[in-house]
Amino acid sequence: MMPNCVAQAFEAAIAEAWRFVGQTAPNPAVGCTLLDEAGEVLIVAAHHRAGQLHAERLALEQAKRAGVFGRVHTAVVTLEPCNHTGRTRPCTEALLESPVQTVWIGCPDPNPHVAGGGAAALTKAGVSVRWLAESPNGADLAARCRALLAPFAMRMTQGRPWITVKQALDQHGSMVPPAGKTTFTTPESLRFAHALRRATDLVITGTGTVVADNPSFTVRHVQDHAERRRDLVVCGHSAHVSTHWLEQARTRFDVYFCPDIQKLPALLAETTALWAMVEAGPGVLAALREQNLWDDWLTIRQDAQGADHFSVTTRHATTPLALFSEWARCAEE
Numbered sequence: 001m002m003p004n005c006v007a008q009a010f011e012a013a014i015a016e017a018w019r020f021v022g023q024t025a026p027n028p029a030v031g032c033t034l035l036d037e038a039g040e041v042l043i044v045a046a047h048h049r050a051g052q053l054h055a056e057r058l059a060l061e062q063a064k065r066a067g068v069f070g071r072v073h074t075a076v077v078t079l080e081p082c083n084h085t086g087r088t089r090p091c092t093e094a095l096l097e098s099p100v101q102t103v104w105i106g107c108p109d110p111n112p113h114v115a116g117g118g119a120a121a122l123t124k125a126g127v128s129v130r131w132l133a134e135s136p137n138g139a140d141l142a143a144r145c146r147a148l149l150a151p152f153a154m155r156m157t158q159g160r161p162w163i164t165v166k167q168a169l170d171q172h173g174s175m176v177p178p179a180g181k182t183t184f185t186t187p188e189s190l191r192f193a194h195a196l197r198r199a200t201d202l203v204i205t206g207t208g209t210v211v212a213d214n215p216s217f218t219v220r221h222v223q224d225h226a227e228r229r230r231d232l233v234v235c236g237h238s239a240h241v242s243t244h245w246l247e248q249a250r251t252r253f254d255v256y257f258c259p260d261i262q263k264l265p266a267l268l269a270e271t272t273a274l275w276a277m278v279e280a281g282p283g284v285l286a287a288l289r290e291q292n293l294w295d296d297w298l299t300i301r302q303d304a305q306g307a308d309h310f311s312v313t314t315r316h317a318t319t320p321l322a323l324f325s326e327w328a329r330c331a332e333e
């Protein structure tokens with residue numbers, strides 16, 4: 001059985017990791033909580049961005065700075081610790097150089113080149129490795145760890161980012177905003193939509209949307225901690241958009257055009273994006289549906305009273321949109 005303190009440690013690690021979703025590509029968002037022998041939380045940390053310390057190393061560094069390193073007994077990690085040298089040295093080494101005796105792991109590394117290496121190395125060195133999914137009361141939290149990791153897992157297994165379609169419908173079922181406006185959803189839904197922008201690495205749109213809305217695709221309705229350059233893929237022909245819009249877009253985005261939707265997977269594969277968000281009109285949405293080129297479909301439907309109703313359809317067992325409490329929290333900020 002997983003003790004209560006470990007369950008709470010996983011909750012804390014997932015919430016901390018979620019804060020950096022959208023900033024870590026090409027690395028996954030990962031969280032780590034360190035506990036002492038009595039199960040007291042010592043440190044909660046997460047990976048911030050590629051090239052910086054992984055969650056486990058950052059947590060152990062913070063434990064040293066806080067003077068609690070000697071008390072570290074259990075590490076709770078949302079993803080199997082890495083056992084290979086990339087931009088940074090293996091996390092397994094850092095754990096083995098610490099007093100850690102037990103490592104709880106949320107889900108296995110989906111990278112086919114390194115799968116299993118981290119857990120095996122720790123076990124071989126005498127550390128007790130516990131998999132969340134193998135614990136009778138761990139299934140829900142394991143699913144949340146997989147939801148956190150889903151965009152990275154998609155990139156590792158299919159070579160492209162996770163694709164979330166966001167479609168706003170008015171009370172008549174139309175996607176077209178009233179004249180002079182680009183949106184019609186409520187302020188709360190707009191905050192949610194902008195939190196989704198912040199969490200994703202790439203926007204997919206169409207020339208029809210660009211021409212109709214002159215969209216900026218910026219993060220405005222929630223604070224943008226990341227403020228990094230993102231990718232923007234415009235389905236259609238570049239000749240159909242104004243040079244002025246393109247110049248503006250290029251100040252914030254690396255812009256690509258995709259005149260043939262069948263070439264979209266290859267184009268997406270060339271980027272480092274983990275999570276892509278579709279903000280396009282009916283033309284592109286129909287093409288994506290026809291190609292089965294989407295992973296989850298978020299519909300924001302307005303009723304006659306002006307209230308929005310969210311629904312998510314996913315083609316997979318898990319979706320990052322399942323982390324709804326984290327969403328609510330970040331949409332409130």
Ligand SMILES: NC(=O)C1=CN([C@@H]2O[C@H](COP(=O)(O)OP(=O)(O)OC[C@H]3O[C@@H](n4cnc5c(N)ncnc54)[C@H](OP(=O)(O)O)[C@@H]3O)[C@@H](O)[C@H]2O)C=CC1
Pocket residue numbers: 166167168169174175176177182205206207208209210212213235236237238240258259260261262279280281282283284285287
């Ligand atoms: N409510 C909502 O959530 C949203 C609403 N909208 C609204 O949608 C409306 C625009 O709709 P729409 O004109 O359909 O715009 P789209 O954004 O769907 O763009 C349509 C264009 O996409 C390109 N395209 C379509 N199919 C393919 C394909 N198979 N391969 C490659 N490119 C393709 C074509 O470009 P080309 O002709 O250059 O080849 C086509 O003209 C606007 O009123 C806008 O406000 C837009 C986004 C979100």
Ligand SMILES: Nc1c(N[C@@H]2O[C@H](COP(=O)(O)O)[C@@H](O)[C@H]2O)[nH]c(=O)[nH]c1=O
Pocket residue numbers: 168175177182183184185189190193205209213214215216217218279280
């Ligand atoms: N109409 C509509 C949306 N539309 C999307 O938002 C884009 C405008 O973004 P911006 O330029 O940043 O204001 C627009 O071009 C389209 O992609 N989004 C929503 O959340 N709700 C809405 O009702």
